[in-house]
Amino acid sequence: MISDTTPTLTYFNARARGELTRLLLNYLDVEFNDVRVAYPLDKDLKASLPFGQLPMFKDNDVTLVQSTAIESYIANKYNIAGTNDVERAQIHQYVLATMDVYNPFFLVWRDEALVLKYTLDKAPLFLPQFESIVNQCKGEYLVGDTLSWADLAWFNMVDYFTHYNHLKDVIKNYPALIAFHKRIGDRLPERTKQYLKSRESTPV
Template sequence: MSEKPKLHYFNGRGKMESIRWLLAAAGVEFEEEMIETREQFEALFQDGNLPFKQVPVVEMDGMKLVQTKAILQYIAAKYNLYGKDIVERVLIDMYVEGTTEFMEVIMSQPFLQNVEPGMQIDVLVQKAKMCYLPVYEKVLRDHGQDFLVGNQFSWADIQLLEAILMIEEKSANVLSNFPLLQDFKERISEIPTIKAFLLPGSKRKPQPDEKYVQTVNAVLQMYYKVAFNFRIN
C-alpha cells in the first residue's frame, strides 16, 4: 500500500489549500508537516527539497513535488479529474487559471490590505462580480450542463467552488445575481468527498488570521525584502 502524500506548508491556506481541496475531492488521505519556523524552512532548503526556494512541497509517489500548478496537474491527471482529451484539458486549464488569478488576490489581501488600496474588501468583491463570476455563469448557461467541462466532475469544478466560498467569506450575498453559480455551488458541495471536506474537523484551513500572517512573514523574511510577494507558490 502506498504511503499517504505528505504536504509541507504553513498551518493555513495559501497556495497549499487548492492542493488540499484536490486531494480531498479525489478521496485521498494526506498528512501535513507544518512549517512554523525559519529553521524548518532552511532545513527543507538545505536538504534540496526547495529547488526554487519556495513552498508548497508535496511528497507523493516517491517524488518531492514543487510548483503549485505542476502539483495540481499531476494530482488531477492521476485521479481522472483532468478531462478525457487535450481539448478538455485546455478548457480545464483556462478555467483554473482564471480562478487561480482571482484567488491569489484574495490570498494576498491579509498581507497587503494596509499598503495597497486595491486590496480593500469592497474592491475585491466588486472585481469578483464584474470580472470573474460572470465568466463562469456564462459557461454554465451556454452549455447547460452540471459541470464546467465535458459534463464530468473535474479539477475546474473543485477550484471554482473553492473560489466561490473564498469570496463569499468576504460578501455573503456575492452570488445574488448569479443563479447558475448558486445552483453549481449547492450541487458540487453535495459530492460526498467535497461534503466531507466542508465539515468541521476536516483538514480544510480557516481564513488567515494575524498569527498566520506573522508566521509567514517571519519564516520568509530572510529571503525576501517585502512581507509577501507571491513567492510561496
C-alpha cells in the same frame, strides 16, 4: 494507515494555495499527510525548496512545488483532468482562470482598505465572466459529463468567497456561481462533505 509511502502535502495552516490540493485528495479518497508549517518559513526549509515557496507535494519519488503543477499531477494521475486533448486544455484553462481572482486578493488580504478596494474593483473584473460561463454550461459540469479538476477548482473558489465575511458580499451578486457551488457540493462524497464541515477556520 499513514506509511512511508503515503503522499505528503506541506503548506501553511491556511487554505490559500493549498486547499484545492487537499480537496482533490479528499475527493479522490487518497490518504495523505497534511503537514502544516508556521509562517514565515523556516530558513532551512525555505532553502531546501526549488523556488523557496510552498506548497510542496511528495508522492514516492515525485516531489513537486507550485500549486497548479501539484493539482495537475493529481488530477491526471487519478483521471479527473479530461478524457482527450481538448477536454484537458479546457479544464486547465478554467483552473488557471481562478488565479486571476485569487492572486490580487492574496496580495492585500492583511489590509482592510485594500481588501475593500479588491471587492469593489478587482473581483468584479473577473467574476461576471465566471457567471456567464456557468450559465452557458449545457450540462451539470464545466467540461464533459463527469466531475473534473475544473469543477473542484471553481467550487473551491466560490467556497472561499462564501467562507470569509469580507468576501461574502461580493459573491452574493452571482447566483449562477452560488448554484454551481451547491450543485457540485451536493455531488461530493460524504467524507468530503464532512471534511468541509469540520476543517478549522484560517485567516486566508
